Amino acid sequence: MTKTIMLQGTGSDVGKTVLVAGLCRLMSNRGVRVAPFKPQNMSNNAAVSDDGGEIGRAQWLQSMAARIPSSVHMNPVLLKPQSETGSQIIVQGKVAGQARGRDYQALKPKLMGAVMESFEAVCAGRDLLVVEGAGSPAEINLRAGDIANMGFAASASVPVVLVGDIDRGGVIASLVGTHTILPEEDRRMIAGYIINKFRGDVSLFDDGIKAVHGFTGWPCFGVVPWLKAAGRLPAEDSVVLEKLTRGGGKALKVAVPVLSRIANFDDLDPLAAEPEVDLVFVRAGESIPADAGLVIIPGSKATIADLADFRAQAWDRDLQAHVRRGGHVIGICGGYQMLGARVADPHGIEGNIREIEGLGLLSVETQMEPEKTVRNSQARSAIYDVPLEGYEIHLGRTIGPDCVRPAVIIDGRADGAVSADGRVSGTYLHGLFTSDAYRAALLNSFGIEAGGQNYRQSVDRALDDVAAELEAVLDPRWLDSLMP
Template sequence: MINDPEAAIDFPSRPELAPRRSRALMIQGTSSDVGKSLLVAGLCRAYTRRGLTVRPFKAQNMSNNAAVTSDCDPEINQQGETQPHRGEIGRAQALQARACGVAPSIHMNPVLLKPQTTAGSQVVLRGRVLGTCRAKVYHKMKPQLLPAVVDSFHRVAAQADLVLVEGAGSGAEVYLRKSDITNMKLANLVDLPVVLLGDIDRGGALAAIVGTHALYEADERARVVGYIINKFRGDLSLFEPAMELMTERTGWPSLGVLRWFDAAAQLPAEDSLALERPAMSQGGSLNISIPQLSRVANFDDMDPLAAEPGVHLRWVKPGQSIPRDTDVIILPGSKSTRGDLDTLRREGWDIDIQSHVRQGGRVVGLCAGYQMLGKVIRDPSGIEGEPGETPGLGLLDLETEMTPDKQLLELHATETFSGCSITGYEMHMGRTQGPGLEKPWLRLSEASGTVRDEGAITADGLVSGAYVHGIFGNDDFRRHWLAQVGGKASDLAYEARIEAALDALADHCEANLDLDSLLSLAR
């Protein structure tokens, strides 16, 4: 737990960087969830296709959907030796990196906040966990993070012709200006022109743009080179008077209107706000239910299943029971394993799960969901919150103890029964042991060359779990697994589907915006 916001935060010293030569442009929003991440992803792919070397950047992200990076900052272990260490960044920046055709880097999202409680988050700096702290402590701590943020920006810019910078939330939250590290303060520090993005689908776009102008200081207004309206549906001529009024009140020109993009649902979502929208998977004969945990993490694990036409995938929200016609229950990742075990019991989902298994139903646990399937989760050091232990569901003969070291791995695996090849990643705290491991679900091959068993499956095959994320994105494995649990797989090529969606998003940006003019505004 981080309690001293003024404690020195070390990040490895670097040689002085040359002045930035790449052009850069920042996309700020009038609020959260206006579509900044997808717009940046679309622009990354569009400008990359034009032959530019493009990189994404977001100083601070708050999300429990994260991706493992291939690079790292050195980490000092308990013996004082420098060890290579995989990093992690927000899922949105990993998708943007993919749109650029490059591997994700810790410098694309140097600060990642992963909510663990209603008041506190785990703080990840350049891929390395600093600890957890309450929101009030974090806001006082942010000036300590700013040098690393600026340094990372320059490292990204040194590799690019164009850097597309995503703001966080709303840049007009002026009461947070003093501790800002990701909107206008960053724009001032590294000299970024700003495009303001508004969301017409939620209503109030006129007030949002004009209100943002009113709350900005004069120098901040001068940084804004124009605005874009996102998620438009209907007759544009009816909205044109509103845009004229926006420009009249603010002096900012309209840079275009992005119409609604249906294929957005085919791309991994940034955070759990996406779960509040209608489910993407509505048909199919195989019913898969997923309890919507309070600190659900890496829920894009389910996207490949939701994309299967033969699957009816539904998130079970608080206050609902797990439907009796469920064929498979999947327990997803969580940033608070013990806390979400309490959620399961509070909602009565533990009873639903036990009844489901007694009646021959299947249960799969991924990462924290795998830990929950065991007999107990112990946290003697208070890694996730108050020290203590919480009984698990007891469906696997395993016990887990939370540990401060975080496992971050890209890996290859083989399912022990089908022999199907799997690529994925691990991202978790905690070590799991017990007799259940004698019947492993997977066989892992790490990049280091280490081969080991992973996960567990019961003798009847009804309950299985592992720490591996991304498992259902492997087409051959997914098809075999669906057939095994009574479903019908399609010929879906999931990774190709994401690439096609990114290309469609780039086409959408080309069709709706003047990308030549937008590029000319970058500096």
């Protein structure tokens, strides 16, 4: 019988994703047949699973940690925000519709069947399932029909470990407060808690552990320090972009406008790891730096809305000035669509705006189409003639004169476009910079030598490092209890 444990947080961004990944790798290193599972995720950072559907990239990373193929069943419900109030709903890898927040609350109970079906599918043949919650179980206003936290835990009879983030402060209050407001039946599901992101002398929290136990009776399964290796892993949520600061003094500055509905921003992680690259995320209200050598327009969940916002930030003028100075531009997926002359949406897929003028840096036009392209792809750079491996997740078809100069060849077909002067290019292929050969060729075109690292191997080593750190600080009796 498959053992299960569910990590829920006292709030969002407490580090559940990394802890689940670390536990998956730790148990895999012990020879346990382990798998990750997240009933409901909300993220525009999506991946194409090995069985061909959309899941959160966090679950893709966690499957890598577990050393198993990824599956749509590891994240049966994925919400991809398209506006402040509504999201696209992906169920078991496929688009199932759209819903506003209030409408989705009414829809949730109908999705529990798919969640439980996927749960059983992932459990099959596994010794251990490590489940990740979403947000916090303390959001009791959302408890009715819940499929993400205690609603799932109760339905599947999965014991819960609470994760508290001490770095943000108030961790004792957040743990005790969660205990206080949970109904008794949910409180009984909690087996203990983990303190995460601790800095300094762990013994200073000994009295804190006693205090939490006095209020709740819960055991502490470990105090996890700030995991340095976690910084080498792809981040799940765009909230991390708000915490990044500018570097300086490096050979190439790469500027990335942070679109309001930015998607798949982990495309940029391999560039951020390059020692001679200063990756600058340009936030709302800021200008694209004039000394940038390359501007990358990333993916977007709502191309038309983000294109309108791009102009509202005056980034279109910054980008035109960048190109006049001889700068280079790369657009990925939605960013590629923005670079063209026009984006049309005759079916109203993205909203009420049926057509918008593009940035005009590529002689192409895009028309949104109802059918979504979702696939893993083998490719080759038509610019540098080096192998690529990535994935496509997009709506729309892009055509025009500049497509005679494709950026990449995907599974034998031309994709993307390159301007006549070669300084502006776009493609639908995500994962472009993950190719060590492509990254090296790109940097060489700027007169820079790449760092020579194998990016995928560096992520794998980071997972091992996180696992080793967790094994050193988590309660060994608790870890042993998870063994088959």
